[in-house]
Amino acid sequence: MKSRRAAYDDVVVVCPTTLPYVRYSIHGAHWFLAGALAELLKRSGLAKDRIDGLCVSSFTLAPDSAVGLTQHLGLTLRWLDHIPMGGACGIVALRRAARAVQSGDADFVACIAGDTNHTDSFRQNLATFSQFARDAVYPYGSGGANASFAFLTAYYMRAYGARPEDFGKLCVAQRTNALAFPTAVMKKPLTLDDYLTARMIADPLRLYDCVMPCAGADAFLVLRRGEAEKLGLPYARILATIERHNAFPDDPIQYRGGWALDKDEMYAQAGVGPDDIDVVAAYDDYPVINVMQIEDLGFCEKGQGPDFVRRNTFTADGSFPFNTSGGQLSGGQAGAAGGFLGLVEVIRQITGQSIGAKVPDARLGLVSGFGMINYDRGLCSGAAILAAGQ
Amino acid sequence: MTRPLVRPPRKNPILRTRVPTLPPGSRSRVAQGLTAAAARGEFELQVCRDCGTVQYPPREACRKCLSHRLDWRAQDGAGALVSETTLHHSNELFYRERMPWRLGVIKLDSGPVVVAHLHGDCPPAPSRVHVRAGLDKAGQAALIAVPQKDTPNMADDRQLREMTCDPKFRKILITDAKTALGQALVEAVVAAGADLVWAGYAEPWKKPPGFERLTKLPQVSLVPLDLTDSRAVKNLAGEIGSRVDILINTADHHRTYGIAAREGVEVARAEMDTNYFGLLRLAQEFAPAMRTRGADGQSSAVAWVNLLSVFALSNFPPHGTYSASKAAALSLAQCLRAELAPSGVRVINVFPGPIDDEWSQALPPPKIAPERLAADIVGALRGGAEDVFPGDIAQDWLARWRDNPKALERELALTPAML
Numbered sequence: 001m002k003s004r005r006a007a008y009d010d011v012v013v014v015c016p017t018t019l020p021y022v023r024y025s026i027h028g029a030h031w032f033l034a035g036a037l038a039e040l041l042k043r044s045g046l047a048k049d050r051i052d053g054l055c056v057s058s059f060t061l062a063p064d065s066a067v068g069l070t071q072h073l074g075l076t077l078r079w080l081d082h083i084p085m086g087g088a089c090g091i092v093a094l095r096r097a098a099r100a101v102q103s104g105d106a107d108f109v110a111c112i113a114g115d116t117n118h119t120d121s122f123r124q125n126l127a128t129f130s131q132f133a134r135d136a137v138y139p140y141g142s143g144g145a146n147a148s149f150a151f152l153t154a155y156y157m158r159a160y161g162a163r164p165e166d167f168g169k170l171c172v173a174q175r176t177n178a179l180a181f182p183t184a185v186m187k188k189p190l191t192l193d194d195y196l197t198a199r200m201i202a203d204p205l206r207l208y209d210c211v212m213p214c215a216g217a218d219a220f221l222v223l224r225r226g227e228a229e230k231l232g233l234p235y236a237r238i239l240a241t242i243e244r245h246n247a248f249p250d251d252p253i254q255y256r257g258g259w260a261l262d263k264d265e266m267y268a269q270a271g272v273g274p275d276d277i278d279v280v281a282a283y284d285d286y287p288v289i290n291v292m293q294i295e296d297l298g299f300c301e302k303g304q305g306p307d308f309v310r311r312n313t314f315t316a317d318g319s320f321p322f323n324t325s326g327g328q329l330s331g332g333q334a335g336a337a338g339g340f341l342g343l344v345e346v347i348r349q350i351t352g353q354s355i356g357a358k359v360p361d362a363r364l365g366l367v368s369g370f371g372m373i374n375y376d377r378g379l380c381s382g383a384a385i386l387a388a389g390q
Numbered sequence: 391m392t393r394p395l396v397r398p399p400r401k402n403p404i405l406r407t408r409v410p411t412l413p414p415g416s417r418s419r420v421a422q423g424l425t426a427a428a429a430r431g432e433f434e435l436q437v438c439r440d441c442g443t444v445q446y447p448p449r450e451a452c453r454k455c456l457s458h459r460l461d462w463r464a465q466d467g468a469g470a471l472v473s474e475t476t477l478h479h480s481n482e483l484f485y486r487e488r489m490p491w492r493l494g495v496i497k498l499d500s501g502p503v504v505v506a507h508l509h510g511d512c513p514p515a516p517s518r519v520h521v522r523a524g525l526d527k528a529g530q531a532a533l534i535a536v537p538q539k540d541t542p543n544m545a546d547d548r549q550l551r552e553m554t555c556d557p558k559f560r561k562i563l564i565t566d567a568k569t570a571l572g573q574a575l576v577e578a579v580v581a582a583g584a585d586l587v588w589a590g591y592a593e594p595w596k597k598p599p600g601f602e603r604l605t606k607l608p609q610v611s612l613v614p615l616d617l618t619d620s621r622a623v624k625n626l627a628g629e630i631g632s633r634v635d636i637l638i639n640t641a642d643h644h645r646t647y648g649i650a651a652r653e654g655v656e657v658a659r660a661e662m663d664t665n666y667f668g669l670l671r672l673a674q675e676f677a678p679a680m681r682t683r684g685a686d687g688q689s690s691a692v693a694w695v696n697l698l699s700v701f702a703l704s705n706f707p708p709h710g711t712y713s714a715s716k717a718a719a720l721s722l723a724q725c726l727r728a729e730l731a732p733s734g735v736r737v738i739n740v741f742p743g744p745i746d747d748e749w750s751q752a753l754p755p756p757k758i759a760p761e762r763l764a765a766d767i768v769g770a771l772r773g774g775a776e777d778v779f780p781g782d783i784a785q786d787w788l789a790r791w792r793d794n795p796k797a798l799e800r801e802l803a804l805t806p807a808m809l
Contacts (some may be wrong), residue, residue: 123481127414135421136447137505139414139532140493141477141485147505150475151495154515158473203476249453252497253472375447376495376503 005240005269010225011098012235012389015043016344016353018325020183021216021332025116029060030072032114032334036217037073040110044221045231053079053106053222055097057089057113057336059125079106086371087283088243089113089339090218091382095241097222107223114217115335122213132375142202146210148373149286150202155253156288157204162306164204167287168195170322171208171329173314174284178326180316181356185214185332208329211285216334218344225389234351235389236365240269243382251377257289257370258381259296267298270385274298277385278362279349280320281342283370284327289378293368297383316357324349325356343367343384350388363388392510392543397559397585398688410684410733411484415528421448423462424523428531431775433467433523435502436460446502467521469498471535474508474515484527487685492549494535496521506533507549511541524553524774527684527734529727545772555693555736555771558583560635565590565615565672568598570747571697572640574764579638580609582768585689588630590615590641617641617668618660627675632683636771637676638695641668644749648710658711665715666722669696673726684733693736693771696723700741700784703791704798708805727776738776740767743783756782 017039019032033056041048054077056066064072066082079100083089090113097109126144128134142148156162172192178184190208198207228235242265244258267273274297282293291305299320300308314322325331325345328338346365348354364387371380417425427434436445438452439459451458474494480486494508496519504521512519512535519535526532534553536544545556557579564579566572567589576589587610591601594614604610613630616622617639643664645657683691701713702720720739727737744750746757758781766780779788790798 126481127416131418132447134414135417139417139526139528139530140505140507141413141480141482141488141491142493142505144481146479147475147477147493150477151473151493151505154475155473155495158515200476200478202478205475252470252503253495376505 005265007269008098008238009102011102011222012225012228012237013094013220013222013347013386014228014233014235015040015219015221016347016351017043017219018183018341018344019114019217021185021214021334023117023185023212023214023332024119025215026118027116027215029058029114029116030064030069032116032215032217033058033061033069033112034073036112036114036219037110040112040219040221044233046108048075051075051108051110052077053097053100053109055081055083055093055109055111057083057085057093057339058115059086059335060115060121079109085339085380086336087285087339087378088369088371088380088382089336090343091241091339091367091369091384092243092380093340094220094222094238094343094384095243095382098238098241101222101224107227109222110219111222111340112217112219113336113340115215115337117213117215117335130374133373136375145285145373146202146205148376149288150205151376152254153209153286153288154204156255156291159255160303160306162291164196165192166291166306166309167209168192169309170287170290170314171195173318174323174327175330176315177324177357178330181325181331184326184330185212186326186330190330205286209286211328211333211338214332214334216332216337218334218337218340220340220344220347228389234353236347236351236386237389239272239385239387240266241382241384242266243380246379247381254377255292256302257292257296257378259293259368259383260302263296263298263383266383266385272364272385277364277366278321279324279346279359279365280322280368281327281346281365282323282368283339283342284323284329285333285338287329289370290323293370297366297368316359321359321362324354324359339369339371342369346386350386391541392547394543395546395558395688401687407683408487408685411487412528412732412734413484413526413532414482415530417530418448420450423448425525425531427462428523428525428774429776431773431778433465433521434462435465435500437463444498444500444502446498446504465498465500467498469496469504469519469521469535471495471508471512471515471517471519472497472503488548488552494519496535504533506535507553509534509536509544509550510547511537511544513537522774525736525776526553529731529736529776553774555636555738556582557636557768557771559585560689560692561586561588561633562636562638563588563590563630563634563676565617565637565639566641567591567604568596568601569640569642570760571745571763573600573604574760575638575640575767576604576607576610578764578768580607582772584609586611588613588634592616617671618663620671623671623675627679631676631679634676634680635683635689635691636693636695637672637680638697638767639669639672640697642697643715644709644712646709646712646749646752648707658715661712661715662718666718669719669722673722677726677730680735681730681733684735691733691735693738694726694730695738695740695767695771698723698739698741700743700779700787702741703787704795704802706802706805736776738770738778740770741777741779741784741788743781743787758783
């Protein structure tokens with residue numbers, strides 16, 4: 001298939017940044033977003049007044065939006081965006097920032113995502129997550145996405161023969177990756193037996209199938225290649241990106257996502273195929289969605305996910321290096337930062353900036369995002385293929 | 391299959407009575423359409439008037455053609471259980487106290503996908519189920535999927551019972567058991583498995599026919615009660631108030647005529663004294679204890695039933711002052727509903743048409759038989775509704791009132807004055 005999407009030319013992404021995550025915090029979201037921006041400036045060597053574009057994602061910034069943040073952080077900008085897309089916000093932020101830089105609307109776009117987590121803020125966020133969730137899901141007692149993903153997981157297991165051990169294998173591999181990652185929240189080794197015997201949360205989901213909400217932030221910077229070189233920053237090029245919202249609305253339950261509609265165009269735009277990818281980061285609030293992304297992004301056929309899991313290994317040194325920072329399942333879910341975490345990890349891996357387990361000779365990475373259980377399914381999907389600079 | 395409820399052991403007086411908690415009760419305004427139907431015991435969804443698409447969750451515009459013309463229409467609820475889960479964890483106290491909790495995703499035959507509570511007797515997915523709407527403890531509509539065909543003891547399902555006020559193993563006060571309706575109701579709740587029935591009677595020197603029979607039932611305990619006597623109400627509340635799980639206020643003072651046919655206010659005042667102030671006295675004395683017992687184990691305080699009249703919706707001039715007293719009682723019942731809401735105790739308002747008794751003697755049929763009305767009240771307790779319109783006349787008036795309340799007012803104004 002020939003892609004009609006314009007290439008990203010010499011737009012690049014630098015400074016993959018992860019603030020240390022904490023389980024609970026008394027600070028507001030602004031504290032974490034400010035910390036992420038400060039870290040971006042420190043790493044890039046840019047003065048704050050050089051930042052002329054900002055892209056923000058956060059669930060806990062209310063009553064502020066990205067607009068309020070400009071005054072809070074003392075930024076004067078000529079381009080501003082706010083992306084309320086949860087697990088897809090990293091991909092979408094990258095796409096929009098890249099086009100802004102490419103078109104000259106901005107020169108240095110800081111993309112930041114972060115949230116705080118007070119002791120009761122997770123429950124309150126769930127209760128008011130969306131109109132459909134408030135009217136038609138939350139009153140039924142489901143702990144947020146737990147019930148929704150329990151439905152998907154139970155259906156997927158029945159339809160495609162996945163076993164708990166298959167999901168467990170992914171979770172254990174991600175924990176192994178997390179043990180080497182300095183800021184991951186979960187630092188205790190996890191065995192398959194621990195996984196299989198953990199307490200039930202929402203049948204068939206057990207404790208280690210579910211992400212732990214926490215506080216933190218992630219960030220990256222989008223700019224032109226020449227500027228990155230002037231600053232002496234290792235960079236990743238953007239080969240292709242896709243996004244899709246409310247795909248397959250007539251499926252009675254979600255067993256596939258928007259990637260299935262768009263992946264061919266993505267690979268065509270990038271000029272590579274799934275076999276060329278060295279490292280993959282997928283949105284992983286529950287392991288079933290990992291398997292769904294592996295299928296829908298073309299690493300195997302629909303329904304072959306369980307077999308793919310059995311045939312491969314997923315640690316950084318494995319046959320299919322996957323969520324090499326531990327993902328959210330072992331790193332924690334810092335709200336909207338969960339939509340950035342895979343993206344910044346892939347940038348680190350392919351630009352030689354890994355701070356945890358390193359994937360040998362990684363040059364080409366694929367990042368996938370998935371977000372917003374508005375009612376019974378995740379609505380936003382996206383993906384990007386990034387290549388090492390030069 | 392659901393195991394039948396067993397009679398709960400005597401309450402341990404040392405243990406703390408659990409404070410009532412509620413499922414999340416916040417809804418958008420448009421979602422209240424589901425509650426409006428569930429309050430009448432119906433399952434309705436929005437249907438697009440332009441393209442016929444059935445919608446869920448409730449919304450402001452058709453998902454297919456964007457029309458704003460979405461009408462709430464009755465649904466048969468048939469559908470396929472696509473997937474299910476059993477929750478062992480929730481962030482909400484109400485559910486934490488009731489784990490495990492079964493939920494399902496159902497693809498309705500009419501189109502939409504719903505998330506619903508799942509009755510324990512529904513076979514595992516994939517299977518055929520039936521979706522109903524009822525009010526939950528928060529007083530908001532919730533969907534529950536039940537088996538296609540009734541199963542033995544299905545009313546005893548733990549999750550279903552959180553949405554009903556089933557009389558089984560509950561202690562019930564019937565404020566006036568002397569009328570034909572009162573007597574029928576005592577027998578009906580005994581037959582429904584009530585643990586204990588306090589049968590209220592005023593003016594003990596008057597022995598209505600059939601009343602002796604009630605005293606033979608082992609579950610029945612006669613209690614003197616006159617709602618026009620504040621002290622009598624207070625005394626009885628002091629004696630039994632902390633044990634009443636269901637209160638059914640059947641006391642009713644009914645006289646004919648409107649304004650012009652009679653001089654003075656004495657009759658109207660007597661109607662108000664029982665029908666309005668009687669409810670107020672009862673509510674002041676009995677509601678406080680019931681409010682604290684909304685989550686008191688298997689047989690918690692669960693419902694307060696008011697015998698109103700369909701005349702409360704729109705004045706029936708031949709019984710004009712009576713209609714006014716019932717309208718006043720309806721308004722007060724709404725206040726009581728609001729005050730009991732935090733405890734999860736449901737206020738059920740019953741709006742019968744004319745009852746086949748001496749005070750409706752001159753009204754033409756159809757009139758509702760006391761036995762039938764009693765059965766409908768028990769049915770309401772076993773169901774998920776809060777506004778009940780038993781009998782053909784009540785259903786007819788309700789339909790006319792919902793269609794055009796002004797037209798009903800004009801139609802009733804034309805009734806001959808002396809009925």
